[in-house]
Amino acid sequence: MLKIAHLSKHFPGTAAPQLDGLSLTVPAGQSVSIQGASGCGKSTLLSLIAGFELPDSGDITFNDTSLIFTHTRDADAFRRQQLGVVFQSFNLLDCLSVWDNIAFPARLKGNPDDTYQRDIMHQLDIAHLETAMIGSLSGGEQQRVAIARALAHRPALLLADEPTGNLDEATSERVTTALIDTCRHTGTTLMLVTHASEVADCTDVSYRLHNGQLQSNQSAVPAS
């Protein structure tokens, strides 16, 4: 279970807090989408959960482990063992092939599984790109490689920042379905930031970030 309690973050120099006492509980295996205006703090929320930034106040726990890491090595260990991240900017390694990019986190974690990786690549329609280098791919292909990389080491928690932002509608639908289905199948908790209502509608629960707080798009209410 991912539990966020009274989380606040205000970057100096910005007019209003990005997060202002935000609370949310996500049961294990649930998928959650976050929508909201550009610049409202969606990526900031994911950065705090991933341990890339520290909050001003508040708590984040995943399965009772605090994600407010005071030591870099603890943040690194959590990310290696439990976390998958699809960055808005992909962060792929240009010097490696598609296959090796996707296999990288699983090799670090010690659980590479060629069959499982091939399966995910098929679902995302990038199996034919196995030996290609990153520089030769389109933005949409790179995005799907980034998604495959985030899934292949079987993370317990997956954070995806606008993972279908560069894809046409048909591909976006296919990728969203693959992402959400894989997470459902593996019991992975998914937090997905998106601009697209059709993508948000596919997750179990859907929120909107506004004035540093989450508003429900459905009947479910963020836990306090």
Ligand SMILES: Nc1ncnc2c1ncn2[C@@H]1O[C@H](COP(=O)(O)OP(=O)(O)O)[C@@H](O)[C@H]1O
């Ligand atoms: N590391 C940072 N330092 C200073 N300001 C930041 C930093 N990261 C984000 N911001 C600011 O916080 C606000 C929210 O950014 P972000 O979370 O990226 O928004 P979103 O993902 O919703 O578009 C923006 O005004 C942005 O400039």
Ligand SMILES: [Mg+2]
């Ligand atoms: Mg963002």
